[in-house]
Amino acid sequence: MCSLIFVACAAVILFPQPPLLGSPVPKEQAYVNMIVGIMLIVGVVTYFKSIQRNYQREVEKQRQALFSLNKDKEKMFSILAHDIRSPMATLENLLQVFHQDLLTANERxxxxxxxxxxxxxxGSVIDNLLRWSVRGMQGIQTLPVVFVLQPLFREILQFFxxxxxxxxxxxxxxxxxxLALVADYDQTAVxxxxxxxxxxxxxxxxxxxxxxxxxxxxxxxILIKDEGMGMDDRRINMLFTSSQFSSRGTAGERGFGLGLILCAEFTRLNGGTIHVNSKPNKGSTFTVSLPKGEI
Known part of the structure; x- marks a missing residue:
């Protein structure tokens, strides 16, 4: 419509109206109409461009949300794999010993x-992890609660x-x-x-x-100190970054290099900090600081 107005005004100027059809439109009026038509064109185009930009922002927001959700799902699967792998390997070793009949009656x-x-x-770990994964179907959520720390350590130590x-x-x-914390219980356990x-x-x-x-x-x-292999400065600088690496343990245990990245992210989500002190062949000390809770 704006374009038609502009063309009509241009036609009035370029092709004056014959006297038989009445008095012609003054050129000043035609110019004013053309300016109004141009302004309408600019206004309409600007309006629809703003609508387009809003749609683009919405699409980008949805894309970012989908990307974040996919990353959360990847982290949850890596947690499941990490926490199930160790007891499964232990069960496999025990069953191998049974299969080879290497045990006495008392040892059996x-x-x-x-x-x-x-x-x-x-079974308990799988149940907890599945319950937590169901809670996080829409992405990883942090739900702080107050809980006592010592029973959590005893539960985890039974796992190993x-x-x-x-x-x-x-x-x-x-x-x-x-001693109590105020943090997400499942994430703290991880x-x-x-x-x-x-x-x-x-x-x-x-x-x-x-x-x-x-x-x-x-x-x-919370300080967890071992007297094991330790690390040099290069590995320490890579621990909590996306530059993942995996090292075998002292008994040949395997890993995927994802655990500490998850530790750093979950610590941050719970308002805490994590750092490490380590020297090669002198062990490592990991320190996690989390908000204090009151019973």
């Missing part, structure tokens, strides 16, 4: 008890009980009974499970792992 009874405990713990026995590790827990998994993985046979919780004013510092 003891190993059956270990198998029962491992299957029970694996057989590996600790195999490596003859000594575990020292210095966590006050009523953080501590990954850090303890690495401590066991890189500890030498007969080594020691020390778990300490320090009460600060508004936060709790």
């Amino acid at each position: 009874v003891e190993t059956i008890g270990l198998l029962k405990n491992q299957v029970s713990q694996l 009980d057989l590996l600790i026995r195999q490596k003859q590790l000594t575990i020292h827990i210095n966590v006050p009974e009523r 953080i501590l499970r990954n850090l303890l998994s690495n401590a066991v993985k890189f500890s030498k046979t007969g080594g020691r792992i020390t778990i300490t919780a320090v009460d600060r004013v508004n936060e709790i510092d």
